[in-house]
Amino acid sequence: MSRVRVVEVGPRDGLQNEPTAVATAVKLELIARLAAAGLRWIEPTAFVSPRWVPQMADHAELLAALEQTPGMHYPVLVPNLQGLERALEAGAREIAVFTAASESFTRRNINCGIDESLARFAPVIERAGARDIPVRGYVSCALGCPYEGAIAPTAVARVAERLAALGCAEISLGDTIGTGTPGQARAMVETVAERVPMARLAAHFHDTYGQALANLHAVIEAGVRTVDASVAGLGGCPYARGASGNVATEEVVYMLHGLGFDTGVDLPALVETARWIGERLGRPPSRLARALAPAD
Amino acid sequence: MSRVRVVEVGPRDGLQNEPTAVATAVKLELIARLAAAGLRWIEPTAFVSPRWVPQMADHAELLAALEQTPGMHYPVLVPNLQGLERALEAGAREIAVFTAASESFTRRNINCGIDESLARFAPVIERAGARDIPVRGYVSCALGCPYEGAIAPTAVARVAERLAALGCAEISLGDTIGTGTPGQARAMVETVAERVPMARLAAHFHDTYGQALANLHAVIEAGVRTVDASVAGLGGCPYARGASGNVATEEVVYMLHGLGFDTGVDLPALVETARWIGERLGRPPSRLARALAPAD
Numbered sequence: 001m002s003r004v005r006v007v008e009v010g011p012r013d014g015l016q017n018e019p020t021a022v023a024t025a026v027k028l029e030l031i032a033r034l035a036a037a038g039l040r041w042i043e044p045t046a047f048v049s050p051r052w053v054p055q056m057a058d059h060a061e062l063l064a065a066l067e068q069t070p071g072m073h074y075p076v077l078v079p080n081l082q083g084l085e086r087a088l089e090a091g092a093r094e095i096a097v098f099t100a101a102s103e104s105f106t107r108r109n110i111n112c113g114i115d116e117s118l119a120r121f122a123p124v125i126e127r128a129g130a131r132d133i134p135v136r137g138y139v140s141c142a143l144g145c146p147y148e149g150a151i152a153p154t155a156v157a158r159v160a161e162r163l164a165a166l167g168c169a170e171i172s173l174g175d176t177i178g179t180g181t182p183g184q185a186r187a188m189v190e191t192v193a194e195r196v197p198m199a200r201l202a203a204h205f206h207d208t209y210g211q212a213l214a215n216l217h218a219v220i221e222a223g224v225r226t227v228d229a230s231v232a233g234l235g236g237c238p239y240a241r242g243a244s245g246n247v248a249t250e251e252v253v254y255m256l257h258g259l260g261f262d263t264g265v266d267l268p269a270l271v272e273t274a275r276w277i278g279e280r281l282g283r284p285p286s287r288l289a290r291a292l293a294p295a296d
Numbered sequence: 297m298s299r300v301r302v303v304e305v306g307p308r309d310g311l312q313n314e315p316t317a318v319a320t321a322v323k324l325e326l327i328a329r330l331a332a333a334g335l336r337w338i339e340p341t342a343f344v345s346p347r348w349v350p351q352m353a354d355h356a357e358l359l360a361a362l363e364q365t366p367g368m369h370y371p372v373l374v375p376n377l378q379g380l381e382r383a384l385e386a387g388a389r390e391i392a393v394f395t396a397a398s399e400s401f402t403r404r405n406i407n408c409g410i411d412e413s414l415a416r417f418a419p420v421i422e423r424a425g426a427r428d429i430p431v432r433g434y435v436s437c438a439l440g441c442p443y444e445g446a447i448a449p450t451a452v453a454r455v456a457e458r459l460a461a462l463g464c465a466e467i468s469l470g471d472t473i474g475t476g477t478p479g480q481a482r483a484m485v486e487t488v489a490e491r492v493p494m495a496r497l498a499a500h501f502h503d504t505y506g507q508a509l510a511n512l513h514a515v516i517e518a519g520v521r522t523v524d525a526s527v528a529g530l531g532g533c534p535y536a537r538g539a540s541g542n543v544a545t546e547e548v549v550y551m552l553h554g555l556g557f558d559t560g561v562d563l564p565a566l567v568e569t570a571r572w573i574g575e576r577l578g579r580p581p582s583r584l585a586r587a588l589a590p591a592d
Contacts, residue, residue, distance in 0.1 A: 181554025183554065211551055211554070214510040258479065259477055291504045
């Protein structure tokens with residue numbers, strides 16, 4: 001059976017946009033439940049300034065408290081060398097860096113252009129590489145930008161290729177605003193795969209327009225075998241009006257199992273985790289979690 | 297540009313499960329708005345007993361009040377000859393009949409087996425044919441049954457073939473409980489297409505497990521060019537626990553336009569209609585309607 005690797009981004013990409021503070025203990029329990037459900041790649045936090053992302057202010061405490069057992073991968077987002085140093089001090093063994101295929105988005109989101117963001121990441125990736133720390137590179141706005149609209153697949157490919165050349169082991173292509181449709185998603189991924197091998201690409205699609213699962217199916221048909229998702233659909237992009245969150249991990253896993261892929265995930269345990277965190281945060285359950293709810 | 301025909305089933309399949317009565321005037325306004333948004337196939341009501349489906353008790357009044365302008369198609373669901381006669385009296389020009397690929401579901405839903413349901417429809421379809429009334433045939437449980445679980449694609453094909461042989465111009469294949477995934481949906485449709493030409497098939501998928509758009513994309517890739525959907529995702533199947541409704545027409549149309557298909561639908565007008573009926577019924581908006589909501 002063919003395998004699809006699911007990268008759970010709920011604790012970071014999901015929770016970072018939650019309006020109310022989530023206790024470190026709740027985050028740790030969420031991560032423990034996700035690991036118990038069979039997820040092996042979980043992005044736990046970001047070493048960004050608490051001034052910009054207060055929800056991630058407990059990053060050092062959280063990472064230090066995580067038991068990094070063999071086989072578990074906990075990449076943490078770092079924006080710069082300072083973030084890398086703090087992450088390493090707290091025990092990070094994998095990291096992720098973040099840029100975009102849109103010049104305008106990069107400027108508004110991380111306050112510099114694409115070139116400058118790559119220049120900033122070069123020493124981060126190099127230092128990580130020197131310590132055998134794998135680096136994941138995010139390319140957001142891969143299917144559209146809230147400021148520029150359409151983004152050419154070749155623009156995405158250029159940024160992905162440069163991240164790969166800098167040393168990123170994996171490139172995660174993000175439909176940050178969720179406007180993509182399946183044909184576009186497939187064309188984008190195939191264009192990127194001309195520069196970076198398909199095996200090193202991940203799809204990170206948001207469900208803001210309801211298209212995420214259809215888009216994921218399209219890129220899986222194209223050969224993508226790594227998919228980012230967020231339990232219970234936690235999160236969303238603060239720049240996309242009415243953003244309704246990331247694609248729900250449980251709906252992705254259900255589809256993947258139906259397609260005959262092995263994910264290593266125990267779906268009922270994942271659905272139970274989705275229900276648990278949704279209740280904690282007062283979020284509505286995903287469609288799948290509602291459908292599989294125990295009878296009253 | 298290739299065309300996909302969208303059959304709007306919200307006023308019938310959507311509203312029939314609404315717990316509170318919807319006024320005939322609201323239904324008529326909904327249909328008028330859908331037509332103004334460019335939908336040309338709208339299922340307005342069902343000529344079933346008000347004892348079983350109270351929400352459709354106004355079928356004769358509703359149909360009589362509909363202005364059936366040229367180019368508009370308003371197929372009404374009829375369960376038997378009596379229903380057909382009443383529909384014709386009220387001015388029906390197109391009808392639909394309903395059976396399932398699952399013996400258990402058919403027994404519980406329409407109180408007879410598949411063979412008996414087909415025998416019951418034979419004179420209905422024949423009489424309709426004699427009056428040049430096109431008949432649409434629904435085959436529900438095409439991707440799974442709440443009582444029997446998995447349904448073999450060949451079982452779906454057999455029922456579809458028999459409906460076609462009886463005179464149904466079009467066969468709508470329903471994932472009534474919404475459990476299907478894209479590979480399964482495509483395989484089912486391709487199996488049915490060995491018996492009934494693809495051009496006569498429609499996909500009617502529910503979004504209960506979040507899979508509907510991915511499944512629709514898969515069958516569109518396989519050649520299906522008619523898709524059923526329900527504005528605002530109205531409806532759902534009362535037999536599927538936690539059913540979260542039909543697939544939202546606006547999310548389907550958005551995907552189809554993104555794939556380069558012409559639907560004839562004005563998406564902003566459709567989204568506005570979805571918002572309007574959602575507010576009327578106190579339903580949450582679809583993800584797409586939320587994403588496209590006007591700024592506060």
